[in-house]
Structure formats: C-alpha cells, structure tokens
Amino acid sequence: MKNWIGAFSVIDFISVGILITAVAMNALRRLESCVKAYTLNSWLLSSLIAIVAFMMGETHLYIASFVTLLSKGILIPMFLRRIVKQIKVTHDVDPYISNALSLTISGILVAVVYTSLKEGIFVAGFSKNVLQISIAVIFIGLFIMITRKKAITQVIGLLFMENGLFLAGFSLTFGMPTVIELGVLFDMLMGVIILGIFTIQIRRAFASADLDKLTILKG
Amino acid sequence: MMITILLIPIVTAILCYLLRNHRLIGYVNLGGAVILSIVAVPVIVSAIASPIGHSGMFNGMFYMDALSGYIMAMVIFLGLASSIYSISYLEHELNAGLIDIKGLRRYYALLHLFIFTMLLVTAANNLALMWIAIEATTIVSALLIGLGFTKRKLAIEAAWKYIILCTVGITFALLGIFIAYYASIAIVGTEGALNWTELKGIAAKLNPSTMRLAFIFILVGYGTKAGLAPVHNWLPDAHSQAPSPISAMLSGILLNTAFYGIMRFTSIVEPSTGSVFTGNLLILFGIISIAISSIFILVQENYKRLLAYSSIEHMGIISLGLGIGGPIGIYGALLHILNHALSKPLMFFASGKIQAHYGSTKIENVNGVLSSMPLLGILTFIGALSLSGTPPFNIFISEFAILKAAVDKGMWHVVGLFLFFAVIVFYGILSGFGRMLFGRTQNTEDRAQNTDKESLSSGFWFMASDLIMVLMALLIIILGFRIPDFIDGTIKACINVLGVK
Known part of the structure; x- marks a missing residue:
C-alpha cells in the first residue's frame, strides 16, 4: 500500500485536486456550486492528511484528518447551504470582473507563487509541490474575496484561504499539536457561523445580499 | 489561581445570560467584574515579581510574567x-x-466573554493558543458591535467589515506562526516548540x-487587529458604531492585546535577525499610521470617528517606540500603552454621554458641553488635552520618552516626521x-427635550459612571506629573522580560 502511494504519486494528485477546486471557483456561476467546490476541497484536504498519517504512522494526524472532515467537510458546508437557501439567491455570483479575466488572473497568481517559492524556504516534507499549492490556494481565496459582490462568496473565499493555510501549516510542520488544532478549528467554525448570521442580517437590513450597498461608512 | 481568573468571567457571562431581570443582570455583571479584580490583584502582583507558570493538567499552556501581568x-x-459604565448606559x-x-442579556454575556478572551490572550504561553484567543476576541466583539441593538444598519456594516478584515489579517498571522513553528521544531523538536x-x-x-x-506575516496579521495603517480600515467604523462602553474596550485594550502579540513575537525574532530588521518595519508601520490618521483627524466631522482615528495614531506611536527600541524607547511604548488605555476610554465614556444628551455624533450638532454639563465638559477637556499630547498630561510624557529615544539613536528623520504629524x-x-x-x-426647545432625557439618566448608576470617569481623569493628571514607583518598577520588569539591553 505504501509503495502504491509513492508509485502513483497520490499525494501530488490530491494536492493538485485541491488547487483545481480553488481555481474552479473563478468559473462557477451559482452559489450552490461554489459551496460544492468548497466541500470537495475540504474532503481532498482531509484525505490528504489521512494518507500522510498512514504513510508516517502517526495517530494524531488521523485525528486531525477526522476533525477536518467533520468541521470543514460536513458542518460548514451544511451551514453554508442553509444560508444560501435562506437568502434566496441561488443564481449569479455577480463578480466585479468577467470569468475569463478572473481565471487568467488566478493562473498568473499560481505561476507567480511557483516561481517565487522555488528558491524560498526549503521544505523537508513529503512533497515538493504542496507548499506552493497551499500558498496559491490562499491567494486565490483572497482574490475571490476581493472580486465578488455577494456577502456569502466572501465567506467562501475566506474558507478557501483557511483551507490553503491548513495545507501550508501541514506541509511545513505536519500539523500542530491536537489541542491547538481543535482550538483553531473551533474558532473557524464559530467565525463562519457568525459571518452567516451577519449575512442574513445584511440581507434583512439592506434588502440585498450584495456588499456594494455597504458603502455608507467611510472617511 | 490563573485558572480562577479565567473562569470568573465565563461564570459571570453564563449567569448574565440566564437571568431575566435587567437590574439583577446589572448587579451580577458588576459583581463579576469586582470579584475578578479582587482575585486578580495578588496574582498579578506575584507575576510581576517573578514569572509564574501553571502545573497540572494545563502544564505549559498558561504562563504569566511582568508583561502579561501589566x-x-x-x-x-x-x-x-466598562461594566460600571454599561449599567447606566444600557438603562438609558x-x-x-x-x-x-x-x-x-446578550450584551452583558458577550461583554464578559470578551473580557475572558482578552485575559486568555495575556495568560497564554503558547503562540498558537494566543492566536486562538485573539481570533476569539474578534468573533465576540463583532457580535457586540453588530447585534443586540435593533434598527442599526450601520452597525451591521461596521461589524461585517471588522470581522472580515480582521479574520483575513489574522489568517496571515497563523501562517506566520506555522512558519515560526517550522523554524523552532528544527531545533527543539515538537515538544513545547x-x-x-x-x-526565549x-x-x-x-x-x-x-x-x-514569519515576522512579516505576524506583523501584518496582528497589525490589522492592532489598527496599524494601511490595514486599519475596519477600525474607525467599528469604533464609531459600537456602543460607547464597547468602543472604550476596543480602543483602550483590544488594540493593545493585539499589540502585545507583536511585542512578544518581536522579542523572539530579534535575537536571530537583529534589531534593525524588526525595528525598521515597526517604525515604517508606525509613521504610516501616524501620517494617515493625522490627516483624517484634521478633516473629521464625527467625534467618535475622530477618537477612532486618534487610536490609530496612538497605536502608531507605540509601534514607533517599540521600533526605535532601546530601554527608553520600550519604556515609552509601554508607558504609552497605559496612558492611552486611560485617556481613550475616558473620552469614549464621555462621548457616550454626550451622544445620549445631544442625540448626535456630529461635531457641528454639539455645542457648549462645558456650560450645559460642567463635570462632563471638564472631563472631556482633560481627555482631549491628554490625547493631543499637551503637557503636563500623561501622554506627553510617554511621547517625550519615545522622542528622546529617537534623538539618542540619531534618527532625525523619524523625529522630524513624528513632530510634524x-x-x-x-x-x-x-x-x-x-x-x-x-x-x-442649544436653544430652549432642545433644552426641554434634554431635561426630559436627563431625568431618565440620573440616579445612582449615573453617578457611579461619573465617578469612574473622574477616577480615570485623576490618574491621567497624576501620571502627567509623576510616574508612581510601582508602575515604574513594573515597566522596568517588562523591559527585562522583553530582553532589551
């Protein structure tokens, strides 16, 4: 089994899958598909951690993988789907820029990350590509946050950033101690729930789920 | 004992949420805060004298020294x-x-949870635990800003900006922590890394x-939370839209807890990279913050926003002091933290009362506070003089110390820019x-309305909130003339902890 993982470079395949689901966010038009892309991304992240746990034979990584699956793969997507239903806008993500342009920019982001991290910190981890991919996912998440109008898409962008961050932390250090990891995930879960509450509040107070109405406070 | 300190606010929060009578909730809230201070004093005093850790189940998780005690x-x-002030404010x-x-109920529960999260920041020994606590402060305080008060559209907008910007910022800080962890396990292995x-x-x-x-990521991440420009955009909105006691907490201490994270991290980074790298970055962020905020202060028409921009300015000054470094620079920065934590909440408390009286946060709608409310006017005047750095008030002393440190090091460009702004x-x-x-x-018609309002807000708790403001103003004046020995000793112990020579 271990040889099999190495021979077919499963880890690289999964991490590329993580990158592709993030890039796909640029092309998706419906909010529901965005949530699906995020779910897939989290499952891939969790399975990556599980495979590395298997390779290294570390118990605490199995726990990390399970907790990731539970929170990011099941609870948060469920919650997001409920919000999407409540705000009643399933169609049209309404980006500020066209899909083609945003795909191009994400591609450039990935390329920039790859070239600039070539000679950067040396990672003695399990794969050469994982750190680059994780940083690229962080930047794509940030880019999605900047270019989308809907409040809920900003939340999804933030979640992608956090997935990328987890991957980065994981590739650098094989994860934090379990207690800490639990704390971070708990914070994230609470954060998403509260952002969800605010999304619904914005919908109620401004009669719109778009953020370009939120420009009263300035200066 | 450290665990007791952390437990008291949680218990208070739960009690406040469960009770139904608004007067009773007020008393429980006050009782919780008073018990907390009584229990905490001996712990803090002993932590300042010598660092205390915690053994047992949470071994290695919690730790206090002079800086965390401070x-x-x-x-x-x-x-x-804030809990004293909140009673009369919320009654109104x-x-x-x-x-x-x-x-x-929600407000008081969240207020005490907010205190808990900030206490956790200062008591955490673990870098990542501290990150968790700082993120938790964002979540709790965003709820305090945006919820509870009905019909406040702008508060929702402010809270949304606050939580999104700070979470993104702090995500980068976590990346910085991962990188630091990566550097440290190379030397000590995973245990307690x-x-x-x-x-240390x-x-x-x-x-x-x-x-x-790692330092760059941490500085950007916690800097967002500490309100350093150019990542300060959430701050004026959040501070101006929050209820006044919460604005006071946000500005007076939340920014400082985030800055505490930067200070701790700087003391870890400096020995390996040298102080020039960290110092220059901190000075750069400090000067940018002072410059941007000074311009906005000049053109501001809303007094709560003016105070918020003034917070950015003061965080910039603290960053400058830390960046210039040396015993005098750090002394100035630490003293400035204390001074700002006294003056700014005083001003926010006062502005809450002004807002309740005049029903507006526009400067042009408020006139003659000194003649209509003499005590409040005098307190506001003292606060404003202190914040603007007028001698002989407290903030002048700490700003002077930071300037002296810059002159001693021959950083004339920093001195010039700082003085100009x-x-x-x-x-x-x-x-x-x-x-x-x-x-x-104002004219008589408004007056009639106002007397009506005043009769509502008079009474014992109104006096109590005045009393706490008078106390703060007295501390401001005393600190302007002489720094008491125990504060002086504490700050010197903090400098020792940070390892500055």
Whole structure:
C-alpha cells in the first residue's frame, strides 16, 4: 500500500485536486456550486492528511484528518447551504470582473507563487509541490474575496484561504499539536457561523445580499 | 489561581445570560467584574515579581510574567470600568427603546466573554493558543458591535467589515506562526516548540531568514487587529458604531492585546535577525499610521470617528517606540500603552454621554458641553488635552520618552516626521473638541427635550459612571506629573522580560 502511494504519486494528485477546486471557483456561476467546490476541497484536504498519517504512522494526524472532515467537510458546508437557501439567491455570483479575466488572473497568481517559492524556504516534507499549492490556494481565496459582490462568496473565499493555510501549516510542520488544532478549528467554525448570521442580517437590513450597498461608512 | 481568573468571567457571562431581570443582570455583571479584580490583584502582583507558570493538567499552556501581568491589569481595570459604565448606559438605551431585554442579556454575556478572551490572550504561553484567543476576541466583539441593538444598519456594516478584515489579517498571522513553528521544531523538536518559555531560550539559534518571513506575516496579521495603517480600515467604523462602553474596550485594550502579540513575537525574532530588521518595519508601520490618521483627524466631522482615528495614531506611536527600541524607547511604548488605555476610554465614556444628551455624533450638532454639563465638559477637556499630547498630561510624557529615544539613536528623520504629524493631530483634536466644549448651548426647545432625557439618566448608576470617569481623569493628571514607583518598577520588569539591553 505504501509503495502504491509513492508509485502513483497520490499525494501530488490530491494536492493538485485541491488547487483545481480553488481555481474552479473563478468559473462557477451559482452559489450552490461554489459551496460544492468548497466541500470537495475540504474532503481532498482531509484525505490528504489521512494518507500522510498512514504513510508516517502517526495517530494524531488521523485525528486531525477526522476533525477536518467533520468541521470543514460536513458542518460548514451544511451551514453554508442553509444560508444560501435562506437568502434566496441561488443564481449569479455577480463578480466585479468577467470569468475569463478572473481565471487568467488566478493562473498568473499560481505561476507567480511557483516561481517565487522555488528558491524560498526549503521544505523537508513529503512533497515538493504542496507548499506552493497551499500558498496559491490562499491567494486565490483572497482574490475571490476581493472580486465578488455577494456577502456569502466572501465567506467562501475566506474558507478557501483557511483551507490553503491548513495545507501550508501541514506541509511545513505536519500539523500542530491536537489541542491547538481543535482550538483553531473551533474558532473557524464559530467565525463562519457568525459571518452567516451577519449575512442574513445584511440581507434583512439592506434588502440585498450584495456588499456594494455597504458603502455608507467611510472617511 | 490563573485558572480562577479565567473562569470568573465565563461564570459571570453564563449567569448574565440566564437571568431575566435587567437590574439583577446589572448587579451580577458588576459583581463579576469586582470579584475578578479582587482575585486578580495578588496574582498579578506575584507575576510581576517573578514569572509564574501553571502545573497540572494545563502544564505549559498558561504562563504569566511582568508583561502579561501589566496588560492583564489593564484588561481587568477597563473591564471593571466598562461594566460600571454599561449599567447606566444600557438603562438609558433600554428606556429609549434601542435595546430589549434579550439584547441586554446578550450584551452583558458577550461583554464578559470578551473580557475572558482578552485575559486568555495575556495568560497564554503558547503562540498558537494566543492566536486562538485573539481570533476569539474578534468573533465576540463583532457580535457586540453588530447585534443586540435593533434598527442599526450601520452597525451591521461596521461589524461585517471588522470581522472580515480582521479574520483575513489574522489568517496571515497563523501562517506566520506555522512558519515560526517550522523554524523552532528544527531545533527543539515538537515538544513545547511554540511556548514562549521554550522559545526565549533558543531564540538566537532560530534560522534568521525563516524568522524574518514569519515576522512579516505576524506583523501584518496582528497589525490589522492592532489598527496599524494601511490595514486599519475596519477600525474607525467599528469604533464609531459600537456602543460607547464597547468602543472604550476596543480602543483602550483590544488594540493593545493585539499589540502585545507583536511585542512578544518581536522579542523572539530579534535575537536571530537583529534589531534593525524588526525595528525598521515597526517604525515604517508606525509613521504610516501616524501620517494617515493625522490627516483624517484634521478633516473629521464625527467625534467618535475622530477618537477612532486618534487610536490609530496612538497605536502608531507605540509601534514607533517599540521600533526605535532601546530601554527608553520600550519604556515609552509601554508607558504609552497605559496612558492611552486611560485617556481613550475616558473620552469614549464621555462621548457616550454626550451622544445620549445631544442625540448626535456630529461635531457641528454639539455645542457648549462645558456650560450645559460642567463635570462632563471638564472631563472631556482633560481627555482631549491628554490625547493631543499637551503637557503636563500623561501622554506627553510617554511621547517625550519615545522622542528622546529617537534623538539618542540619531534618527532625525523619524523625529522630524513624528513632530510634524503630532502638531497636525494636536490642532485636529483640540479644534474638534474645542468646537464641542465651548460656545453657546442649544436653544430652549432642545433644552426641554434634554431635561426630559436627563431625568431618565440620573440616579445612582449615573453617578457611579461619573465617578469612574473622574477616577480615570485623576490618574491621567497624576501620571502627567509623576510616574508612581510601582508602575515604574513594573515597566522596568517588562523591559527585562522583553530582553532589551
């Protein structure tokens, strides 16, 4: 089994899958598909951690993988789907820029990350590509946050950033101690729930789920 | 004992949420804050004398030394002040129909949870635990800003900006922590590799280029939370839209807890990268913050936003002091944290009362505070003089110390820029508050309304909130003339903890 993982470079395949689901966010038009892309991304992240746990034979990584699956793969997507239903806008993500342009920019982001991290910190981890991919996912998440109008898409962008961050932390250090990891995930879960509450509040107070109405406070 | 300190606010929060009578909730809230201060004093005193850790189940998780004690003392003092002030403030809001009993319960529960999260920041030994606590402060305080008060569209907008910007910022800080963890496990292995106590010993051996990268991420991340420009955009909105006691907490101490994270991290990074790298970055962020805020202070028309921009300015000054470094620079920065934690909450408390009286946060709608409310006017005047850095008030002393450190090091460009912007801020704050304090009071029609309002807000708790403001003003004046020995000793112990020579 271990040889099999190495021979077919499963880890690289999964991490590329993580990158592709993030890039796909640029092309998706419906909010529901965005949530699906995020779910897939989290499952891939969790399975990556599980495979590395298997390779290294570390118990605490199995726990990390399970907790990731539970929170990011099941609870948060469920919650997001409920919000999407409540705000009643399933169609049209309404980006500020066209899909083609945003795909191009994400591609450039990935390329920039790859070239600039070539000679950067040396990672003695399990794969050469994982750190680059994780940083690229962080930047794509940030880019999605900047270019989308809907409040809920900003939340999804933030979640992608956090997935990328987890991957980065994981590739650098094989994860934090379990207690800490639990704390971070708990914070994230609470954060998403509260952002969800605010999304619904914005919908109620401004009669719109778009953020370009939120420009009263300035200066 | 440290665990007791952390438990008291949680218990208070739960009690406040469960009770149904608004008066009773007020008493429980006050009781919780008072018990917390009584329990905390001996712990803080002993922590300042010598560092205390915690053995047993949470071994290695919690730790207190002079610096954490110093910040924790401010958290507890301002927590107490805010819970006293909140009683009369919320009674007024309740009578005005801006909040219902459900919102009131939620408010007090969240207030004490907020205090808990900040205490956790100061008591955490573990870098990542501290990150968790700082993120938790964002979540709790965003709820305090945005919820509870009905019909406040702008508050939702402010809270949304706040939580999104700070979460993104702090995500980068976590990346920085991962990188630091990566650097430290290369030396000590995974056991306790993120603990201050551990990192302090091995700081000089960490890989400099890795630590440099980690520092940049941490500075950007926690800098967002501390309100350093150019990532400060959430701050004026959040501070101006929050209820006044919460604005006081946000500005007086929340920014400082985030800055506490930067200070701790700087002391770990400096031994390996050298102080020039960290110092220059901190000075750069400091000067940018002072410059941007001074311009906004000059043109500001809303007094709560003016105070918020003034917070950015003061965080910039603290960053400058830390960046210039040396015993005098750090002394100035630490003293400035204390001074700002006294002056700014005083001003926010006062502005809450002004807002309740005049029903507006526009400077042009407020006139003659000194003649219509003499005590409040005098307190506001003292606060404004202190914030603008006028001698002989407290903030002048700490700003002077930071300037002296810059002159000693021959950083004339820093001195010049700082003085230039300090003059702009001086004019901006005093002209803004001058227009509010002096001048004639409003016409009689408004007066009639106001007396009506005043009868609502008079009473024992109103006096108590005045009393706490008078106490703060007295501390401001005393600190302007002489720094008491125990504060002096504490700050020197903090400098020792940070390892500055």
